[in-house]
Amino acid sequence: MTTTASPRETPATPRLVALLAEFDSVDELLSAARRVRDAGYERWDAHAPFPVHGLDDAMAIRPTRLPWLVFVAGVAGCVAALVFQWWTNAIAYPFLISGKPLFSLPANIPVSFEVTILLSAFAAFFGMFALNGLPRWSNPLLRVRRFRQATQSKFFIAIDAADARFSPEATRDWLASLGPAHIDEVRDDGLDAALPKPLVWGALIVAALALVPPVMIAKARVTTGGQPRYHPFFDMDAQPNLRAQQASHLFADGRAARMPVAGTIARGELFDDTALYLGQRRLSAAERQEQAVAEAAADPNQPPADVPPRDGYAWVETLPVPVSERLMLRGQQRFNIYCAPCHGLTGNGEGVVSVRALELQQGTWVPPTSLHAEHVRQQPVGQWFNTITHGVRKMPGYGEQLSAEDRWAVILYMQALQRSQDARPADVPPDVLPQLQNSP
């Protein structure tokens, strides 16, 4: 066994912190540890390159308090998370989510679970550090050169000078009796105690700076400002595009809105079927010839037709839409809505509007035409269509209220109405005919 000669005690000699005994094997360490334990020392530690089984018992290390720390932190985390969720979702900003209760335990469990785990983990990690007295800036043990072997191949026991039973000479002699390979003195190097000044100042400055954002936020919450709110994430809120009523310097008239290109046709507005949309059909060359002849031969004193079709066109004589019961029922409905007020439900011109107007006797009312009149019957359906669309004389046009198909439906119903007042025996169903013939 060798001993490092201790320097003469001068005022400059650093304070003795611990005595370090070095051993060559695990068994030596264990038996020495047991003797140190039995001798009543309380402030001491053992160092080994690998975990030594049974060292806990040999050193009489008490079970750590860390699990209790973790448990308390976990419970605190759970409670904190629940309270947080309760306060935010049920009290501060009540917000219905999926129709669930404002404070709903199932929904709150995932967050509570995670926060429990988080705080438990923090407690375990930081608590372990704290219980080990870490972080330490410097450990005087590391200044002893031989101690480096603690991570290689040697085993050490260090008895703290602050221990009640410690005395520099007596403890050293007693340690020597344990049979160590070497005894070292561990002296205070003065580096451990104080926090480095730059670190303190740095931490204070960072802490002060860290207060700035919360203070700014707090101020902003209780004041109003002249500037619009700071908008960090645009999310396509303010787009540099031009809208309908804005000005634009790109165009001479200064408007951002432009007219459509000439000849633009909106979808669904290519009214290319003149029969359907105008009630007119194009005449063939032969028909045009005939028409010219008829016009030349016509009586100049006879008033012209109500509204003539376009040049080279004639009114259609038949409906350009397929006839069905559905169309008929539609026509009935539309007729009753739009036409019946004036023309009456039967088309005889005695609609409620007309009856009322005649009652008023103001002298300006022109009674609506009866749809059963002969001149109406004579007109081709295309002309009826034109009448419904643009109106005639005092009647306004209904082209805006009724679509082309609806107008043809009304025309179909008009034909049915006319037939009802001008029926022939052939129109009556055979099984009903005998009833008519037999009735008085």
Place this chain on the structure above:
Amino acid sequence: MNDHTTNLLDDSAALNLGELAPRVMRLSAIVCAIALGLALALGLGAGDGMRAFQFAYLQNYCFVLSIALGALFFVVLQHLTRAGWSVVLRRLAEIMAATTAPLLILFLPILLPLLLGSWGLYVWNNPELALHDELIRHKLPYLNAAFFGVRCVLYFGIWGLSARWFLNRSVEQDVARNDRLTMRMQAASAPVMLLFALSVTFASFDWLMSLDPHWFSTIFGVYFFAGCTVGFLASLILAVAALQASGRLTYSITVEHYHDLGKLLFGFVFFWGYIAFSQYLLIWYANIPEETVWYLARQSAGWQFISLALVFGHLLIPFVGLMSRSVRRNKTWLVGWSVFLLAMHWLDLYWLVMPAYSGNQPILGLLDVCCLVGLGSALVGLSAWIASTRLLIPVGDPRLSDSLAFHNV
């Protein structure tokens, strides 16, 4: 008790069931016959076409089988992880897992009536139901008696054959002391684990989830598996305690092994709770009637108390109770918690199965008790029978010394 540096293996007398085996087998057989006979009589007397009997039998059968399946999982897991601590416990688990093969016979009271057309238990077996119910009609390619039967054969085949195989290799190693057997068991453990996972999942779908054929939950298999493991770990603790009380395995199995079983029990109790809550939360949150119907049945007409009992009794209370290291190292406390958790596992299966029988109040009757006693004693008897000719510890395992010297830090 014993110095951890010089752990002894029990002597050969303490490694065998010895004369305990025939006594246990005889007693179990008698109790099983009486209890199941009484159950059958009660079922016939109930006058509802044996429905009550079938439900009670199914629930208790799944309880007993879940312990055997948990045992199989344990065995395969120890090989998969090349564990050293658990060797002294593994033979007991192998024995319990090997009961799955004979348990097939006890499944016949469920399977045979189904194959013969009974739909008192599984309504999807009713051919008229498919006429009116479009959902059932679509599920018929899977939920039909023939395919069901084929799958049963498949499940019991996988479990029975793999449990037997692991037991036989381990017993072979008792004599041969051949390390290659350990290599083979380790190599087999991975594919067997996959087969185990799939078979347990689909078995739980077939036998438990299809009780309400309109409902489904993809996590159901995991839920059942979690229950199996809790049930098995509790049973293993009780089995070890009982054997040690009879003077067997007193040196080989130490407080350290109890500690680890306690840790696993704690972990799997929480795992069960996690899975149970996951299943509940997703259905609760989406609030879709197709899915909530199952939980609604378990939240009304008295079932809500059983649900709450499970939340507190199967999760919260055991979680806090098993947390402490000293509890896990105390045999008495651990045995107490194991009994409690076995009861909770039984309650869990009751809660899974019975609402399909009657949406009304949960009623515990003599029928349930008889089925439990009957099937439980069958499990004990079968285990004793399988253990009777074998050692209770795999003495040939190369990691036996690790296990005997096992020490928690």
